[in-house]
Amino acid sequence: MKKNIHIDDFTRPGGQVTELDPAELDPLPPPYDKIDKPSIRKLTEEQRKRMDASLDGIVAIGLTPPKTPEEEKAFIDKFLAGIKKLFSADDNWTFLQPLVHTLEYCVKCQICSDACPVYISSGRQDIYRPTMRPELFRRIVSKYIKKEHPFLRKIKDSDIDLNWQTLARLGELAYRCTLCRRCAQVCPLGCDNALISREIRKVFSQQMGIAPKELHEKGSVQQLRVGSSTGMTPAALKNILEFAEEEIEEKTGRKIKIPVDKKGADILLIHNAGEFLAWPENLEAFAIILDAAGVDWTLSTEIAGYDSVNYGVWYDDFQFARVVIRQSQAAKSLGVRKISFGECGHAHKAGIVVADRVLTGDLIIPRESSLPMLEEIVMSGRIKLDPGRNNFPVTLHDPCNMVRLMGIVEPQRRILRKICPQFREMTPHGVENYCCGGGSGFAITQSTNFPDWRSAVSGRMKMKQILEAFQDVPGAEVKKYVCAPCSNCKGQFRDMFEYYGVWEKSGILYGGLVELIVNAMADLKKPFIQWEWH
Amino acid sequence: MGTLIIVLTYIAYVLIVVVYTIKITAWLKMPPHIRWDLYPVIHEENYRYGGSYYEQPEWWTKPRPRNTWRSLFYSLKDNFYMGEYYKRNRTYWLCLLPWHLGFIFIITFHILCFFAAVAMFGGLDIAANAPHVAGRVFYTILLLTGGFAFVSGTFGSIGMPIIRLADRGLRTYSMPMNYFNYLFFLVVYGSGLLAWLLLDPTLDEYRAYWLGLITLTPPELHPMTVLHIILFDIFLIYLPFTRSTHYITRILAYFFIRWDDEPNLPGSELEKQIVGLLGRKVSWEGKHIPTGRSWAEAAMESGLPETKKDTP
Numbered sequence: 001m002k003k004n005i006h007i008d009d010f011t012r013p014g015g016q017v018t019e020l021d022p023a024e025l026d027p028l029p030p031p032y033d034k035i036d037k038p039s040i041r042k043l044t045e046e047q048r049k050r051m052d053a054s055l056d057g058i059v060a061i062g063l064t065p066p067k068t069p070e071e072e073k074a075f076i077d078k079f080l081a082g083i084k085k086l087f088s089a090d091d092n093w094t095f096l097q098p099l100v101h102t103l104e105y106c107v108k109c110q111i112c113s114d115a116c117p118v119y120i121s122s123g124r125q126d127i128y129r130p131t132m133r134p135e136l137f138r139r140i141v142s143k144y145i146k147k148e149h150p151f152l153r154k155i156k157d158s159d160i161d162l163n164w165q166t167l168a169r170l171g172e173l174a175y176r177c178t179l180c181r182r183c184a185q186v187c188p189l190g191c192d193n194a195l196i197s198r199e200i201r202k203v204f205s206q207q208m209g210i211a212p213k214e215l216h217e218k219g220s221v222q223q224l225r226v227g228s229s230t231g232m233t234p235a236a237l238k239n240i241l242e243f244a245e246e247e248i249e250e251k252t253g254r255k256i257k258i259p260v261d262k263k264g265a266d267i268l269l270i271h272n273a274g275e276f277l278a279w280p281e282n283l284e285a286f287a288i289i290l291d292a293a294g295v296d297w298t299l300s301t302e303i304a305g306y307d308s309v310n311y312g313v314w315y316d317d318f319q320f321a322r323v324v325i326r327q328s329q330a331a332k333s334l335g336v337r338k339i340s341f342g343e344c345g346h347a348h349k350a351g352i353v354v355a356d357r358v359l360t361g362d363l364i365i366p367r368e369s370s371l372p373m374l375e376e377i378v379m380s381g382r383i384k385l386d387p388g389r390n391n392f393p394v395t396l397h398d399p400c401n402m403v404r405l406m407g408i409v410e411p412q413r414r415i416l417r418k419i420c421p422q423f424r425e426m427t428p429h430g431v432e433n434y435c436c437g438g439g440s441g442f443a444i445t446q447s448t449n450f451p452d453w454r455s456a457v458s459g460r461m462k463m464k465q466i467l468e469a470f471q472d473v474p475g476a477e478v479k480k481y482v483c484a485p486c487s488n489c490k491g492q493f494r495d496m497f498e499y500y501g502v503w504e505k506s507g508i509l510y511g512g513l514v515e516l517i518v519n520a521m522a523d524l525k526k527p528f529i530q531w532e533w534h
Numbered sequence: 535m536g537t538l539i540i541v542l543t544y545i546a547y548v549l550i551v552v553v554y555t556i557k558i559t560a561w562l563k564m565p566p567h568i569r570w571d572l573y574p575v576i577h578e579e580n581y582r583y584g585g586s587y588y589e590q591p592e593w594w595t596k597p598r599p600r601n602t603w604r605s606l607f608y609s610l611k612d613n614f615y616m617g618e619y620y621k622r623n624r625t626y627w628l629c630l631l632p633w634h635l636g637f638i639f640i641i642t643f644h645i646l647c648f649f650a651a652v653a654m655f656g657g658l659d660i661a662a663n664a665p666h667v668a669g670r671v672f673y674t675i676l677l678l679t680g681g682f683a684f685v686s687g688t689f690g691s692i693g694m695p696i697i698r699l700a701d702r703g704l705r706t707y708s709m710p711m712n713y714f715n716y717l718f719f720l721v722v723y724g725s726g727l728l729a730w731l732l733l734d735p736t737l738d739e740y741r742a743y744w745l746g747l748i749t750l751t752p753p754e755l756h757p758m759t760v761l762h763i764i765l766f767d768i769f770l771i772y773l774p775f776t777r778s779t780h781y782i783t784r785i786l787a788y789f790f791i792r793w794d795d796e797p798n799l800p801g802s803e804l805e806k807q808i809v810g811l812l813g814r815k816v817s818w819e820g821k822h823i824p825t826g827r828s829w830a831e832a833a834m835e836s837g838l839p840e841t842k843k844d845t846p
C-alpha cells in the first residue's frame with residue numbers, strides 16, 4: 001500500500017493513484033471494528049472500461065476516456081479555458097476574491113489536514129488531504145494560466161504535465177470533499193480549500209457540462225423543469241399531501257388541512273422534497289406544530305417553490321442562482337411576508353445566505369430558518385409539551401450548512417434540552433461538528449460503489465461520534481435517537497446505518513427535530529415517533 | 535559603503551511600501567463575492583459558541599450588534615500568538631512562532647531606530663546611562679526588541695527546515711523556495727546576531743545608521759554591521775515577493791470573506807453593487823449557460839435544453 005503520493009502519480013496515464021485498504025481506515029468501536037463484507041465494492045471490468053476510476057477505484061462522475069488524441073487535446077484546452085474564466089471578474093465575480101486568496105496565500109502548513117474527516121477517516125490517505133486538490137489546481141494555474149517561467153516553477157515546485165487522465169482524476173477528487181469547510185475553519189491564513197473543490201466542480205460543470213447526474217441532470221435540471229429534484233410534479237405533491245393529512249388524522253386524531261398556494265399567507269414554508277417521499281413524518285410534524293401554534297403558513301406548488309434543495313450550491317453558480325430566483329418568485333407570486341426553510345441544511349445556506357447576493361429588487365424577500373420559529377413556539381408554551389414522552393437517549397447532529405456555515409447553533413439545542421431529558425452532545429459539536437459524510441451531494445449520489453465509499457470513509461467520523469455519544473447505552477435493547485434537522489444528513493444516515501446494521505446492532509434511529517417536538521405533545525394519544533421507522 | 539547603505543535602504547523601504555500597497559489594493563479591488571461566511575464570526579454577539587443573527591426569528595427586524603474592535607483584536611493578536619498552530623501542531627508552533635516574531639520584531643526594531651534617530655537629532659541622548667529617563671527607556675526598548683528579533687529569527691530559521699523535513703505532510707508540500715527562504719533569513723538574522731553579540735552589544739551602530747539615514751550623512755560602521763544592514767535591505771526588497779503579505783491579507787480574508795455577514799437589504803449600497811455585477815457578461819461554455827449574455831440573464835433563464843441556444 002502506497003501512502004506518499006506525488007503529483008506524478010496523478011499525471012501518470014493508466015493505473016490507480018491509491019487503492020483503499022479497509023484495514024487502514026480509522027478504526028470504529030466494537031462491534032463495528034469487524035465488518036463481514038468488503039467495505040467498498042470493486043468495480044467490474046466492464047464498469048472500468050466505461051468509466052474512469054483511476055483515482056481511488058471509486059466513481060462519482062465516471063468520465064469516459066477520449067477516443068482520439070484530438071479529442072483529448074480539445075478536452076484539455078476547453079478545461080484550461082474554463083480555469084481562466086475562474087479568474088475573470090466577469091465570469092466569476094461570485095467567488096473571485098476567496099479563490100485568489102486561497103491560491104495565493106496558503107502556506108501548506110497542513111493544519112487543515114488534521115481537521116478533515118475524510119482524510120482522517122481514510123487512515124490519512126494523502127490524496128484526501130484538503131491541500132491535494134489545491135496543489136494540483138495551483139500547478140495547473142502556474143504552468144498553463146500564468147505561464148510562469150520553468151525556473152520559477154522549479155523553485156516553487158509547481159510543475160505539472162497535463163493529460164486527460166490528470167483532469168479526470170482531478171474531477172473525481174473534487175467529489176471526495178463534502179464541502180463541510182471544517183478545513184477552512186481552522187486555516188490561520190483564511191484560506192478555503194473546500195472552495196477549491198467547488199471551483200473545480202464549477203469548471204467541470206459550467207465549462208465542460210460535466211457533473212454527477214444526480215446533481216445536474218436528475219437534480220437541478222429536473223427541479224427547474226418539473227419543480228423538484230425528486231421528479232415530483234405539483235400534482236403528485238397534492239396527492240402526497242392528502243395522504244399526509246390522512247396519516248396525521250390517523251396518528252393524532254386531528255383533522256388538519258395542509259395549506260397549499262394560500263395567497264397572502266404570512267409564511268411560505270419550503271421543505272426539502274425528499275421529506276415528502278422518504279420522511280413524510282417530518283412534514284406532518286411541521287403541519288401539526290404550525291397548526292397547533294396558529295401560524296399562518298402555506299406551501300407552494302410553483303417550480304422550486306415546493307423543493308428547497310439547491311444543488312447548484314455544490315457545483316454550479318448558475319444552476320444555484322436559477323433555483324433561488326424561482327423560490328423567490330414563488331414567494332412573490334403568493335404575496336407572503338417571508339420564506340421559512342424546513343429541516344434542510346444546504347437549503348438553509350443556499351436559500352438564506354448564499355442567495356443573498358444574487359437576489360435584488362423585489363426578489364429580496366425576507367428568508368429565515370424555521371428553527372428559531374420552532375424555538376419560539378416551544379418556549380412560548382403555546383403547545384403543551386411533556387418531556388417524559390421523549391425519555392430515551394437523544395443526540396444531535398449539527399448539519400454543517402446550518403451550523404458552521406450560518407451560525408444557527410443554539411435554537412435546536414434549547415429545544416432539545418427542554419423536551420429530551422436524556423439529550424447528550426456529540427464531541428465535538430456545534431460549529432466544530434463533523435459532517436455526516438453526505439455533504440455536497442454525496443448523500444444523493446448513488447453511482448456504482450460511491451455509496452460504499454461515503455459510508456465507509458466520508459461518514460466514518462460521524463458514525464464514530466454517534467456511537468461514542470451513546471457509549472453508556474450501547475446495546476440494541478435501548479432505543480436511541482439521532483436528531484438530524486437536515487434531509488440530506490438523514491439520507492446519509494439512512495444509507496450508512498443500513499450499511500453498518502446500526503439498528504440491529506445498536507438500536508439507533510435517526511430523524512428530524514419536529515418529530516421529537518410532536519412526540520412530546522402532551523395531548524397526543526399515542527407516541528408520534530415509531531421505532532419501526534428505522 | 536556608507537552611501538551605498540543609505541541609498542539601498544531608501545530603495546528598500548520605498549519598494550516594500552509600493553509593492554505591499556499594490557498587492558493589498560489589488561486584493562481589495564476584487565469585486566464583492568457571494569456570501570461564504572464561516573462561523574464563529576467574531577464580531578457577532580454570540581461568537582463564543584459561533585452563533586449568528588440568524589438564530590433570532592425575523593432577524594431582519596432585529597438589531598445586529600457588531601463588535602468590530604473585538605474582531606480586530608482577535609485577528610491582530612493571532613499574528614503574535616498563532617493560536618491554531620499552538621492548538622493543533624505544538625512542535626511546528628515552537629519554531630513557527632519565533633520565526634514569525636523574528637520578522638515582526640526586526641521590522642519594529644528598525645522603525646524604533648528611526649524614531650530614536652529623530653529623537654537624537656532633536657537632542658535626546660539614548661544610552662544606558664543617558665541623563666534623561668526617556669533616553670534610558672528608549673535604549674532598553676531598542677536593545678530588547680533588536681536582541682529578541684535576532685535570537686528569535688535565528689532560532690526559527692534553524693527550526694523551520696528541520697520541522698519541515700521531519701514531518702511527512704510538511705515535507706511533501708515543501709518547495710525548494712521554502713528552504714532557500716529559511717537559509718536566506720538565517721543569514722540575515724544570524725549576521726545581525728553575530729554583529730550584536732561580538733561587536734555592538736548596545737546596538738549603538740543602528741542608531742548611528744538611522745541618524746545617518748535621516749540626515750543623509752553616510753555613517754561610519756563596522757563591516758559586520760554593514761553586511762547585516764545590506765542583507766536586511768535585500769530582505770526588505772525580497773519580502774513583498776514572498777507570501778509575507780499574508781500578515782495583512784489573512785486579516786482581510788477574515789474581515790471580507792470569513793466574517794462578511796453583511797446582508798443585502800433592499801436599497802442598500804451593496805444591492806447597487808450587485809446589480810452592477812449581475813450585468814457582467816459571461817463566457818462559460820457549458821450547454822446550460824447562454825454564453826455572451828449577462829449574468830442576470832443567464833440566471834433568469836431556466837437553462838433547460840429546450841430553451842437553450844445552439845452552442846458551438
Ligand code: SF4
Pocket residue numbers: 105106107108109110111112113131186187188189190191192193
Ligand atoms: S489551507 Fe490554510 S491550514 Fe491548510 S495548508 Fe494552507 S495555510 Fe495551512
Ligand code: SF4
Pocket residue numbers: 115116117118119129130176177178179180181182183184193194197
Ligand atoms: S471541506 Fe470538509 S471534506 Fe472537504 S477538504 Fe475540507 S474538511 Fe475535508
Ligand code: SF4
Pocket residue numbers: 178179180345346398399400401402434435436437438439440443486488489492
Ligand atoms: S449533509 Fe449534512 S452534515 Fe453533511 S455537509 Fe450537508 S448539512 Fe453538513
